[in-house]
Amino acid sequence: MDTPPAVRARGLTKYFGEVVALDGVDLDVAPGQIHGLVGPNGAGKTTLLGLLLGLAVADSGTLEILGTPVGRALAVPEGVAGFVDGPGLYPSMTAKQNLAALARLRGDDAQTMNIDEAIDQVGLTDVADDRVRGFSLGMRQRLGLAAALLTKPRLLVLDEPSNGLDPAGKKHVYGVLTRLAADGTAVMLSSHRMDDVESLCSDVTILSTGRVAFTGPISKLASEDNELDYRVLTSNPAAARRLARQTNGIKLHDDDLVHDGVELLVISAPVPALDEFVKRLVQDDIAIRELAPVVSPLEAAFLALTEQQENNE
Amino acid sequence: MTAITADAPVARRVSVARGYRFELVKLLSQWRVRVLIIACWIAPALFVAVISQQASLPVDTLFGRWMHATGWAGPLVLLGFSGSWALPLLTSLIAGDVFASEDRLGTWRHLLVAVRSPRRIFVSKTLSSLTVILVMVIGLVVSSTASGLLVVGSRELIGLDGHLLSPGDAAARVLLAWLCALAPTLALAAIGLLGSVALGRSPMGLLLPAVVALAMQIVQQLPIPVAFRLALPGYAFISWNGLFTSPMQRGPLLIGVAVSLVWALVATGLAYFLFVRRDFTNPTHDGSGRLAITAGLVPLVVLLGLTTAVLAPVTGFGSGIDQDKVQRAVAVEFAHLYRLQTKQLNRADVTEAQLQSAAECTKGGDQVAARGPGNDWRCVISWHIPGVEAAGSAIYQLDINPLGRYVSDGDGPKEVNGFFLVRTPSGDEPNPLWQFDGNIELLPAN
Structure with missing residues (x-):
């Protein structure tokens, strides 16, 4: 049963x-x-x-x-x-x-x-x-x-x-x-x-x-939301910035952050573009020390959906 | 909505017995309640013991002047005080808080999920609060009685018409008086439940029984029609006095008890009505809405009006105090107390019938009609002693309050009421004819 x-x-x-x-x-x-x-x-x-x-x-x-x-x-x-x-x-x-x-x-x-x-x-x-x-x-x-x-x-x-x-x-x-x-x-x-x-x-x-x-x-x-903001901490920020610009689908934010004296990139990307960016970083021997969404996927979706529903009313 | 199937495994509701025990545990876990219970079982004993040892007695309280004479006066003095202050406050703190405390703690939803029946919650809370109040009342009775008997002893009690009550008779009537006082206590408790349900977190809900009792006390001191006086739910706190006359003044007592019980039922019913209609899912609703006021207050005002209307043909519309009643009450009491004094002084006994005591009373020096309360009553009492041709006489000033209680202050032959004390073979004792309390039945004599 x-x-x-x-x-x-x-x-x-x-x-x-x-x-x-x-x-x-x-x-x-x-x-x-x-x-x-x-x-x-x-x-x-x-x-x-x-x-x-x-x-x-x-x-x-x-x-x-x-x-x-x-x-x-x-x-x-x-x-x-x-x-x-x-x-x-x-x-x-x-x-x-x-x-x-x-x-x-x-x-x-x-x-x-x-x-x-x-x-x-x-x-x-x-x-x-x-x-x-x-x-x-x-x-x-x-x-x-x-x-x-x-x-x-x-x-x-x-x-x-x-x-x-x-x-x-x-x-x-x-x-x-x-x-x-x-x-x-x-x-x-x-x-x-x-x-x-x-x-x-x-x-x-x-x-x-x-x-x-x-x-x-x-x-x-999370997958339904196409684009999220991520922060990326690497061993070579300048090189990482260059690779981000070269990767399709990646938008580089100007308001980069500095964390413990190290520059943090903030990018917007859908998951496939993010995967490609990570692949290129690895190929160029750039260590990825941190990669995390600035806002969680759920929170982003929550904000988007609730704002959308409120706008529809 | 889909109808629930008959065999659906719906969660069982908690039985009233379990709910009652749960509520009792919660009540007794509060230090305030525990302190009150302990105080009710200890404080009266200390109060009676201390007062009974003092030279100065609370003569302005009924039976207070007899606290040296018998241990049975102690519980009655306490009953008078309790009816005015202790019982309204106790009911306020227990029944007035039993529902409101859940609002304050925000535990209603938890309780509903656990018990699954607002009706059973209501019954459990009502029964548990009444149990605690009953334990407190029993404490007041036992403590004050035990203290009075231990400190002063079980001796004859002088009734409100001067007749002597044997210790056994006094014990029975003291117990009966406290039992009668349970009726208005229940009425106040029900008003407390209603306030607790209707007013939620508001402090007014907690204070309602005390406020109502205070308002009733004030109203009782006003010259209102006797029908209205008896229609008030607190009258049984006063009418127990009638147990200490001979014959007993049963009419006002039974009416007072019945009215109190009707108020208890109606107020509890209204509290139940409001409680089971409360929307516990709406967090902004704690019961203090317009319905709570209209469904709680208006029916009680209507009840007061109806009770007054029902009682009016029986009681009449006056004050219930007239010249005939005053003269009869004073003359009878004087005869009983004269006989007591005779016994104290070891003189030859004389019966009330032989004394043929009579009183002629006027009010305001004949300037006003001889009826109604006031401190301007003046009675000339005359009596006969067997073998003595001339009649004795004494003058008493009476202060009669609107409830029918009076204090007689005498002025007459020094061997009768010339001194505060009388010299007896066993030592000085209070002169029963110097000043005495009495009670006039407010209902028509017929």
């Missing part, structure tokens, strides 16, 4: 009074997929995540979660967990007490993961007995993730989970999400950090003013 998609939405529309929060949103999230949701403020990301958690019901359209049609609020299937607008934690209780209270609320039979284990997974063992009142935003995010882990979710919905995370926290969270996905859990997360989405998600949905501007694999999004 085929495994149903974790999320299948068709034509979801949601109004708040006269404001259209979601306008005909289609979305597919497969099991085991980490799916990013990006969009400018007010694009409808939190509203969409709220629908997935069952906090509200769409005014029109169909929504299936884990193969089950969802027709009314708070009636999503078992196996959906997560948070929107930050994790709900009670500051007067310790980290462990928060999770224990939540576990007892759901019932011991529903608990599939030990509280200590969940806390350990997100790297908060050292502060498990500290009151949440003193926690930083990043620690709260991690504890919120631990709370979601308690029920071993099959669909994990997270709103801005990387907010406030330090590098260590980010490593813990990424590790947990990657392991969950590897075990078949679908993860739907929103973020304003394009680098996070790019490094973590295989697929992305870009929302703009309640509509889907793009949905699909990130690789497809």
Whole structure:
């Protein structure tokens, strides 16, 4: 029997009074997929995540979660967990007490993961007995993730989970999400950090003013954009500049940067031209020390698509 | 939307029992709540113990003048204070915050995802806050009673009409008085729930029960029609006084309790109505919309009007205080207290019937009609002692407040009410006829 998609939405529309929060949103999230949701403020990301958690019901359209049609609020299937607008934690209780209270609320039979284990997974063992009142935003995010882990979710919905995370926290969270996905859990997360989405998600949905501007694999999004800005650090900037001018499809920017006393080239190029440029650098024995997009492909696509959609309105 | 199939594996909603325990854990994890509970179990004991040891007693508080005489006066003094201040504040801090705290912490969505039923969240929060309030009230009763009995002892209590209540009878009535006070406490708690739901993060939601209680106290001190007075949900904080007369003044007490319970039900119902209609997906909506005000405030004003209209034919439209009631109350109380004084002084017992006490009361020196509250009541009390031909008489100045409570300050024969203290075989004791408190039933005598 085929495994149903974790999320299948068709034509979801949601109004708040006269404001259209979601306008005909289609979305597919497969099991085991980490799916990013990006969009400018007010694009409808939190509203969409709220629908997935069952906090509200769409005014029109169909929504299936884990193969089950969802027709009314708070009636999503078992196996959906997560948070929107930050994790709900009670500051007067310790980290462990928060999770224990939540576990007892759901019932011991529903608990599939030990509280200590969940806390350990997100790297908060050292502060498990500290009151949440003193926690930083990043620690709260991690504890919120631990709370979601308690029920071993099959669909994990997270709103801005990387907010406030330090590098260590980010490593813990990424590790947990990657392991969950590897075990078949679908993860739907929103973020304003394009680098996070790019490094973590295989697929992305870009929302703009309640509509889907793009949905699909990130690789497809990057290839659809013809030209990106790159910065190039080489062992011989003058020679590299000359080669760039000679390569078809490469535009050389005048506003070159200086990094640690070394000149950085900034070029615009589609991927084939960039490949040709790299080939020539290597042929001329010029070492490439750094080659990176000035703006990430996702961010560039995000800006282009959202601006395009706003211009069309 | 596609209809959900009957066999869809929809996540189970959390039972009310689990939700109740969760809410209770959250409440008890707050240091403020823990401090309040501890204070309710300790502070009354200290208060009663300290006051009972002092030479100067709180004579302006009902039963305060008897705190040296019996341990049963302590819990009643505390009940008077609690009805005015402690219980409104406690209900404010617990029920007035139980919903608003989720707004403040931004945890509503988390809670909804976890419980999956706004109705069960409402029931759990309501029950848990009422439980904590009940624990606090029990603390007030147990602490003040235990302290009074340990420090002063279980002795006879002098009722508000001067008759003596045995320790057992006093215990039962003290307990009953506190039970009756639970009704207006529930009403205030329900108003707190309503404020907490309707006003969200606004501090006004937290303060609503205290503000309502203060407003009711102010209104109760005004010369308003007795029907309106009894229609206010806090009247049972006052009408428990009727338990300490003989016969008991059941009418105002039962009306007060019933009105309080109706307010508790209506306010809780309104809070529920507003809560289950709240849109938790809209982050800008914390309940403090126009609907919250109109659906919360207007129905309660209508309820007050309706209750007044229903009670008016029974209670009448006056103040409930007239010359006949004052004369009867003062004469009866004087007879009971005279008999008590006789016992204190080890004189030959004389019954109330033998005393044939009577009072003639006027108000404002006959310049005004003898009805209504005021401190210008003057009563001439006369009595007969078996074997003595001449009738005794004494004059008392009465200060009657709009609630029907009065303080009588006497001036008469020095052996009756000439001194503050009386010399008894066991030492000096307060003279019961020097100054005494009483209570006039505001309902018509028939």
